[in-house]
Amino acid sequence: MAGRVSTPGASVVSRVFAVLGAFDERHRGLTLSELSRRAGLPLATTHRLAAELVGLGVLARHESGRYVVGRRIWSLGLLAPVQTGLRELASPFLHDIFAATRATVHLAVREGTEVLYLERLRGSESVPIVSRAGGRLPLHSTGVGKVLLAHAPEQVRSEVLASLRRITPYTVVRPEVLSAQLERVRRDGYATTADEMTLGASSVAVPVLRGAEVVAALGIVVPELRRDRQRLVAGLRVAAQGIGRVLAG
Template sequence: MPRTSEPGRTVGSRLLEVLFVFQPGHTALSLADLVRKTGMPHATVRRLAMELTDFGALDRRPDGRFTVGLRLWQLGTLAPLTESLRTLAQPFLEDLYTALHQHVQVAVLEGQQAVIIERLSAPEAPELVSQVGGRLPLHCTGVGKVLLSHGGTELIETVLSGELREYAPRSIVAPEVLRKEIADCRRTGTATVREELTPGTDSVAMRIVNGEGRVVAALSVVVRTDSVKHQAVLPSVIASGLGISRLLGWRPGVKVRNS
């Protein structure tokens, strides 16, 4: 049964469903792709896609495939959290990049995943599985573990009781081990990951805290395994995380909240 027949479905919800099938790695979709991914009737999807194109939320390429339009991108840049974070974090990311010539990124929590909102990458740095706007699992990435550790008891229990996918041979999927790492991360604000998401890639991450003591993002450096010592990278990552946090209003006397 098409989902358009479900009770309570509005035109607005159907428009949003068409828009949100666009994801990193799936940025150009045909009408058939949209129909398959939304589960809605062909005629309905075609009408919605053309309305979104007329409005500028989608663009239609000469080959007939649809991409996210300029007006939608402009709207996304107005999101207050991500835009202010990107702006404030940029000088620190540039300094880390200049010093280390590795991937340097900032991510925020959305649901049960980490979303990358900014990244600087050196040409010789290792290839990563996700780009800016992409999503990362919480249990096996540096930024993910920082965000999970400070995301509150409900999030932690939901993630640890769910499917903990083993992305690589060194992925940590034992809940009792992850609980220990979460406790350590809450205490230090940092997380270190060794080849848990991608073989040959490590990351060192630090929390970013606002003036209320709430962890709003995580900063990490992603390096090729054995290319640098983690303890050599950690002080710079910590200093950058503290610097961004200060710009967001955090001060040493403000207690960091874990929810």
Template sequence: MAGRSVTLRALSILDAFDVRHRRLNLTEIARRSNLPLATAHRHVQELVDWHALERRADGTYQIGTRLWHLGLLSAMHVELREAALPYLQDLCAVTGDTVHLAVRDGFKALYVERLGGVRSVRVVSRPGGTLPLHATAVGKALLAWAPADEQRAALSRLERLTPYTVVDPTRLAAQLAEIRRTEVAWTREEMTLGAASVAVGVTGAAGSVVAAVGLVIPSHRTNVGSGLPALRAAASAISAHLRSRRSAGAA
């Protein structure tokens, strides 16, 4: 703690916020950032002055507008989300189901976008939030094409989230091999009871999988594969868009 630079202390305060902790009081910020209360107070005030944090009327703090503006400049937003959004909207309209766009962030799937359809089931994902790779279809699609050493590390830390979560490394490794063969990932009630999911990868300029697009559907639906053609078409269109944008930039 004492050895952390001023920059790292400020970043640890910002890192205290996540999708489950959008508003924190000063004591909670100090605890979650592992800083003394007085130190946290000083840095929080500086972040408020810079508009990285905002102080609410009830005394709690939330992420400020400066970070929102900076986030819009990120490659994740400009190059991926903006390119994918029209196709995600079309996919949601065609299927009526929840649509996800995710990228791999370590051993988690980071959700870049989520769109709800007229037939959407309850989901726990949130844009900007993360869920385990091994329990979601987008996560399995991303893990299937991850480097071998990272796959082995992921297989060593499988957590059971529902009675149906696959936590046997041998079984999951076989699933990943099947995903690479068929280019489709499936789950059924592994993350949330009552929900199944299907996902396919999105490829970048070099042909590697850089993201995954998925649908969440009711697990009791008999025609669970009905949205797969539209899902494949959306992923293919996003991949082509990313490649054409990169080619245009190189030119």
């Protein structure tokens, strides 16, 4: 578990980070006992740290008794260079795509073996969306994730291919199939998905380059891609090139 600390005599800082690390995309709200177990800390220690973090606004506690990440963490996260620089520079281009398509638009980067969503502009309510700005999703089941995975170091690709998880009946979980898809992404310059993360949602994404380096992925989520794929790819490429020029200064 991400937040687990089992070393005797661990510092206060490491214990605080163990508590914060207990939260993830699938564990957004935790009871005290769940928080204690996932952090690998004694219940009394967890209770004391959680109470202090609630007082500081780092955690919040619902009426149900569950703890969630507080607004202060989100506010601090927005100050990170990867958030402020890329997100702000890309914003006009994301809004241009959104205005032209009225579809959900994503800007994302890779963090380890997951997609980190820097921005999400929500489109049609008829398309199911599970992403959120600041949230993380698997690389292998999202359009932006496949772009980032295709251009990730070999070690990252190997780690992802060795632990593919089925999310819907259409999620690609055969390593040889995903490897072939990633090769096409590198060759064609874009990635697509269909019902792989959420049923009823398809996506298309392209890389954002700073020079020769892929620094992010830009994507759109729509009900289906059969008619508009090339038009959406063309629009995304124009926007990605614009972001790349701005990043290059």
